[in-house]
Amino acid sequence: MATLLHIDSSPLYERSVSRQLSGAFVDRWKSLHPAATVIDRDLNATSLPPVSAEWVGAAYTPEEARTPKQKNLLTLSDTLLAELARADEYVIGAPMHNFGVPSVLKLWIDQISRVGKTFSYADGAPKGLLVGKKATFIIATGGIYDPQTQMASFNFVEPYLRSVFGFLGVTDATFLTAGGTAALNYGQDRAAFLAPHLETVRSHAQGI
Numbered sequence: 001m002a003t004l005l006h007i008d009s010s011p012l013y014e015r016s017v018s019r020q021l022s023g024a025f026v027d028r029w030k031s032l033h034p035a036a037t038v039i040d041r042d043l044n045a046t047s048l049p050p051v052s053a054e055w056v057g058a059a060y061t062p063e064e065a066r067t068p069k070q071k072n073l074l075t076l077s078d079t080l081l082a083e084l085a086r087a088d089e090y091v092i093g094a095p096m097h098n099f100g101v102p103s104v105l106k107l108w109i110d111q112i113s114r115v116g117k118t119f120s121y122a123d124g125a126p127k128g129l130l131v132g133k134k135a136t137f138i139i140a141t142g143g144i145y146d147p148q149t150q151m152a153s154f155n156f157v158e159p160y161l162r163s164v165f166g167f168l169g170v171t172d173a174t175f176l177t178a179g180g181t182a183a184l185n186y187g188q189d190r191a192a193f194l195a196p197h198l199e200t201v202r203s204h205a206q207g208i
């Protein structure tokens with residue numbers, strides 16, 4: 001049965017553009033797959049520790065040789081990896097924070113980038129192990145970073161996500177960006193601003 005993993009990373013909840021758009025994707029996806037499962041992983045409601053030397057040591061220790069303490073250190077990572085493995089499709093809401101991804105999204109990526117689980121160097125070359133997955137990234141940015149603009153080189157969100165997920169094997173990736181959300185702080189009507197983005201997201205969820 002189809003399973004969608006829905007990730008959000010904006011701390012702004014009801015004011016968040018990326019959350020509203022990823023929510024619209026999920027609603028449309030559910031209407032198309034009524035019997036399917038959606039796994040919601042709210043990164044702002046998940047306690048995500050930074051990786052430590054002990055965590056790295058545990059991740060690089062062969063599974064059968066891990067101590068109970070090492071196994072314990074990897075529990076959260078194992079849970080997050082199981083969600084990625086179980087889902088065949090991902091929708092990931094990502095606000096731009098200081099030209100990059102929010103810290104909680106980076107912490108999650110650090111937890112799910114695991115040797116032997118999501119990537120390997122088995123033959124001396126990196127190989128992504130998250131194969132056969134389809135991902136939609138929904139990005140919201142205060143400014144506008146379209147390729148032809150002066151600010152394009154400041155956008156470390158899309159290139160980073162494309163690179164890291166590509167490295168992990170997720171090459172079927174679509175990036176939908178709502179740029180210029182700062183206008184909402186200066187009187188721009190929210191419904192009017194969001195309408196074309198909601199349309200794009202819903203069409204994409206529908207495979208149009």
Ligand SMILES: Cc1cc2nc3c(=O)[nH]c(=O)nc-3n(C[C@H](O)[C@H](O)[C@H](O)COP(=O)(O)O)c2cc1C
Pocket residue numbers: 010011012015016017018019094095096097098099100140141142143144181182
């Ligand atoms: C902590 C923080 C840092 C931000 N940094 C940037 C930035 O570097 N560039 C930018 O264009 N907008 C920046 N913004 C604005 C957000 O990208 C914008 O509000 C966007 O809508 C966030 O997505 P969200 O609405 O889903 O939270 C920042 C917002 C916050 C809260």
